[in-house]
Amino acid sequence: MFRALGRTAARRPWYIIAAWLVLTVLVVAFAPKLKSTTDQSDFLPQHYESIKASNLMSSAFPQQDDSGATIVFSRTDGSPLSTADLTKAGDIAKGLKLGSDYTSVGEVTASDSRQVAIVNVGMADNVTGQDQKDFDQVTDMRHQLTQATHGTDLEAQTTGTLPQSYDQSQSGKNAEAIVMLATIVLILVLLGIIFRSVMAALSPILMVIVAFLVADGFIGIAAKVFDLKADSSLNVILGVVLFGIGTDYFLFYLFRFRELRRKGADHKTAVMGAVERAGEAIASAGGAVIVAFLTLSLSSLGLFRSMGPALAIAVAVMLVAALTLVPAVVNVLGRALFWPSKKWDQAPKDSRGFGAIGSALGKHPTRFAAVSGGLLVILTLFIFVGGGYNPTFDLSSSNSASNVESAQATQTMEDGGLSAGATQPTPIVLTSDSGTPLDKADFTDFQATLSKVPGVAQVSPQAIGSSDGKTALFMVTLKNDPSSDAAISTVKDDLRPAAHDAAPKGSTAYVGGLTGVYVDFQAAMNRDYSVVFPVAAIIIMIILGLVLRSLVAPWYLMLSVALGFGATLGSAVIVFQRIKGDEGLVFMLPILIYLFVVALGTDYNILMLTRLREEAREGREPREAAAEAVKHAGPTIAVAGLILAGTFASLMLGGNSFLLTLGFSVAFGIVMAAFVMAMFFTPALTALIGHAAWWPGHADAKHDEDKELVGAAE
Structure with missing residues (x-):
């Protein structure tokens, strides 16, 4: 398949480019736009208490x-x-x-x-x-x-609700513009320095923009068909993911193309051969990312059920572009791709740099495995020691800058001695189980119990009764901001248990409101951790097994990315909880780190292992193959990792604590994945395990691929 794609790109590049341009115009012109929401109740299933309370209120108290x-x-x-x-x-x-x-x-x-x-x-x-x-x-x-x-x-x-939504939206728009600008500038500068070429820096930007437009349209279509809802931060994350992996896949291809040219292959043979050589790694890496994101559809939260497919669609579009549009553009540009560099097709004459690193790793794999693995383990321990990771559910302050008016208004209330919970009282719905009217004489004791709950500022003196008398509504004002961790703790640990126990015989109490929604978010996330994490790991292991034709390699590869995840979360705990002094990290951070680091970290492991296998097929022993793999694949992984980490780091400029934390964490995770896991830990372990790493497929058996490539070109 990859040979056929390469042959098409080498012989019919303008057909491919024209097809992409037509598709882009049609999608931009006719595809619906994805709408986002900040109403967190949109993301919860119907069986949670806050949603039951909301449904009862809508039917019993429409006014x-x-x-x-x-x-x-x-x-x-x-x-x-x-x-x-x-x-x-x-x-x-x-x-x-x-x-x-x-x-x-x-x-x-x-x-x-x-x-x-x-x-x-x-x-x-x-x-x-x-x-x-x-x-x-x-x-x-x-x-x-x-x-x-x-x-x-x-x-x-x-x-309140609307002003906070508005401020979050404006923060999101500002973040998107700042992050996209920083990302594009970073890619242009780094690629310009690395390749000393204007077109090599501009080309991936233009191709990613095309893929972004197509992906955005396809996501809009999917959202309309399947009624998907998106969080306001999706567009920012989507842009960073596409620019990051799009540039990565461009580099995967371009480094292999340049290597073939340096070996003496003509232009069209190198165009075709680069697709064949890098195509499997790109497709496998993209497939792992797509599958990882799709596992979010198993989440009980609509927030992730929408984000997962949206990101999977975007990566799928970028993957197809990497295998078709990229080689076609490289073919059309010819020597102009590397202008004004005059020595792009000449290999370095010295053996310093990655050649020396590879040689050292091949001679001492045990040292490299111990040091790199030890670093990952030490950082992982910070998840558990000294208080460890503490999740926070305060989304309002996380998704908006602290200087917006709604945040300042809330601070003014608190400084003035008024409960921040007064902006949005927490509703408690009391409903009859038997269908008979409630006894109003029971309301006084129920209200008295609620007023004694720690964290409650006051309970409305008058209950609101439904027209049929079967349902009553009690409004409770919390002492803290409804979206704060303190308010969430009050509802979860005190108010809900008290309301449930105090409900008169024959009735049931449901605590709803924004705070109740966040409490249910916490329960939903705990459920998702037990489902999404293992499913994603199992499917990625299957992909690795099929790509590497081995039952052994997937196990230690997943061990490396698991340690990478732990090290990343541990570093976030160190920076934000220990050094910065935050009470906790936003609750969705671990699952996002897991998916980005596992999926994108697997990209680099696949690239390194497929190159190591290629070197082994040329007759090299495991340690020598590992050394050669680091020498040749190391520069690609280093540059790709640096750019991808930089694109995610640009999220830190987004102006709110969620993007700051996410940007740092994923950027650090990518650095760990590229420069520790893929560069040292994975090849060192493979060298130590030797031929057994490829059991039972013997995928490292000697196989002369260069002759096959030349024969196919002829």
């Missing part, structure tokens, strides 16, 4: 408005609000010209110290918090408040 926004009033001079100030605040709120998203304006509620006062604004049921009209109403409200408080001693800030 009940969710808090769409909270207006926070304070004085500019920092003094307490006077009675006149509170009256003025109420007049300002009532005088707002609100759009259809908002259905009601509440009363002014001041803190005990009167440092701050809030007004909650109700939100309509059909508001998603993602449409442009929703965002326009947020900006319009903020503009009206600025105008209304101008010339007064009052300051008005907004927070």
Whole structure:
């Protein structure tokens, strides 16, 4: 198959390029766009308690408005609000010209110290918090408040569902632009330095952009057909993944093409031969990444069930482009690809660098395996020692910058002595099990029990009853921000157990709201860890076994990537929990690290092992083959790893703690995968195991591939 693809690229390159251009135009013109959501309840299955509470509220209390926004009033001079100030605040709120998203304006509620006062604004049921009209109403409200408080001693800030969604969206857009710019500049600079060529630096950028446009369209189609929902950070991650692996696959091909040219092959033979030689490694590596991402479809969270297929589609498109578009463009550009370099087709004359590293590894594989493996083990231990890894579920602060208005408004509330939970009270739904009306006489004791729960600021004095009397709604205000770890702990450990136990006989209590959703996220993630991790590992092992035709090699390769995962998470614990002082790492980080490091780390292991096998087929013994593999594949892996790590590191410029943590962690993991696992640990172990590493297929048996390639070209 790879020989046929190479032959087509060598003989009909313009057909391939034209086909890609036509496909891109059609997809951009007609494919639907992927819409994202920040409504976390969209990502949970129906059997979780928060979703049951939400469904009961929708059916029993259709008139009940969710808090769409909270207006926070304070004085500019920092003094307490006077009675006149509170009256003025109420007049300002009532005088707002609100759009259809908002259905009601509440009363002014001041803190005990009167440092701050809030007004909650109700939100309509059909508001998603993602449409442009929703965002326009947020900006319009903020503009009206600025105008209304101008010339007064009052300051008005907004927070709550819609303002937070808007701020998250803006943070995401800013992050996407910054990250993409940093990624492109990094790739251009590094490739320009490495190849000393303008076109070699520009070509992968242009080809990745084509693949990105096609992939984005296909993802939009899949989302529409299968009703997939995406988190607002998907586009940023998608861009980084495509630019990273796209450049990697370009390098896999280009290094092999240049090597064949340096061996004396003519241009078209090298174009074809590079596809045949590098094609299996590229396809196998891409297949491992695709499978790893697809295992996310087994997640119970819609967030991952959507992210996994989306990333898998993107990688599949990039894989096809790497095997067709890349060689076609390389063929068409000819010598211009390496312009203005004049010595690109001349091999280095000295044996320094990777040749020396390979020679040392071949002579002392035990030392290399012990040192590289020991480093991975030491870093992994930090997951467990000294408090170890602590997950945090505070997504609101993770996905937005700390200087956005909604974050500042929440801080103003807390500084002024008002519970941050007042922005979005936690609903508790009490429903009859038998279908008979609830006894209102039981409500007082139920409310009293809830008010005594640690972390609860207050319970609404009046329960809201449904029209049939079978359901009642109690609004609980938490002391902490509804999306904070403290609030999540309150609901999980105290409020839910208390509500369940205090529910009157014949009734059931469900604790919902945003905090309840995050509690259920935690349970869902624990379930996903036990399913996604092992399934991804098993399928990747099967792929490795088929590619390497061995039952032995997949085991120690997966051991290396498992240690790579552990070292990566351990380093994140060191940097962010130990050094930076964060309370924890965002809960989804381990599964993202696992998939990126396992999948992309497997890429480099496959490239190294397939090259080692190739050297063995030329008659070299295991240690000599390992030395040659490091000498020839080492530069490719080093450059690819450096660029891929750099692209993920650009996420750190995204402006929020989630992208900062993800960017550092995956970048560090890629460095571990390229420069420790694939460069040292894997070839050293293979050299030590010897011919047994290829049992039972004997894939390292002598096989003259160069003669076959020349014969096919003739």
